[in-house]
Amino acid sequence: MDAQVKPLKPVTPDAPVTRPSRDEAEAAVRTLIAWAGDDPGREGLLDTPARVVKAYGELFAGYDQNPGEVLSKTFKEVGGYDDLVLVKGIPFYAHCEHHMVPFYGQAHIAYLPHDGVVGLSKLARLVEVFARRLQTQETMTAQIIDAINENLGPRGAAVLLEAEHMCMTMRGVKAHDVKTVTHRFTGVFAEDRQEQDRFFAMVGHR
Ligand SMILES: Nc1nc2c(ncn2[C@@H]2O[C@H](COP(=O)(O)OP(=O)(O)OP(=O)(O)O)[C@@H](O)[C@H]2O)c(=O)[nH]1
Numbered sequence: 001m002d003a004q005v006k007p008l009k010p011v012t013p014d015a016p017v018t019r020p021s022r023d024e025a026e027a028a029v030r031t032l033i034a035w036a037g038d039d040p041g042r043e044g045l046l047d048t049p050a051r052v053v054k055a056y057g058e059l060f061a062g063y064d065q066n067p068g069e070v071l072s073k074t075f076k077e078v079g080g081y082d083d084l085v086l087v088k089g090i091p092f093y094a095h096c097e098h099h100m101v102p103f104y105g106q107a108h109i110a111y112l113p114h115d116g117v118v119g120l121s122k123l124a125r126l127v128e129v130f131a132r133r134l135q136t137q138e139t140m141t142a143q144i145i146d147a148i149n150e151n152l153g154p155r156g157a158a159v160l161l162e163a164e165h166m167c168m169t170m171r172g173v174k175a176h177d178v179k180t181v182t183h184r185f186t187g188v189f190a191e192d193r194q195e196q197d198r199f200f201a202m203v204g205h206r
């Protein structure tokens with residue numbers, strides 16, 4: 001493999017978004033290794049660009065996934081159940097769009113069904129669709145609840161994310177054990193404080 005650091009085609013902020021080739025992406029990794037101060041040509045790093053590009057395919061798979069497809073199948077035969085459905089403690093790993101460093105934690109999602117329920121695993125899959133992109137925690141919270149509203153039309157929905165941002169722990173301000181909490185309510189949850197309190201109590205945030 002050619003371990004030379006080749007000049008890249010510039011990807012400028014105002015350029016149209018076209019995916020670079022795998023070779024170009026690997027060359028970019030070699031550039032970053034050299035920028036960090038190491039030698040991309042030494043034996044231990046020779047396969048690293050290919051591994052990083054493969055890992056990016058997994059870590060940022062959300063760009064190729066569609067939330068509408070994830071939530072497309074619903075079930076109506078639930079014995080008339082129409083109370084709150086809460087899936088709590090969904091683990092996620094995302095990357096902050098400012099530093100491209102991980103932030104990770106748990107998502108709690110509740111909704112009040114209107115016309116059928118969705119498979120429980122689909123709510124965890126929905127979190128993955130948005131976590132596996134460059135994100136802010138606020139955007140991710142909004143995108144999850146918007147997707148639930150658009151695709152399930154529930155009487156109300158509630159989403160709470162709690163996460164640790166590694167850009168705040170391993171660099172920068174180095175504030176350890178700090179959790180960021182974001183939440184959003186729609187429908188009945190937005191209108192009724194008691195429903196909000198019920199949600200907070202059930203996820204363990206009083
Ligand atoms: N609101 C919000 N901020 C985030 C999130 N992830 C990272 N950040 C913040 O993004 C900010 C970027 O600030 P800048 O001043 O542009 O960058 P910086 O010089 O690297 O900032 P420091 O992290 O303070 O060293 C930092 O305050 C981060 O803590 C997020 O999900 N939401």
Ligand SMILES: [Zn+2]
Nearest residue numbers: 096098099167
């Ligand atoms: Zn960051």
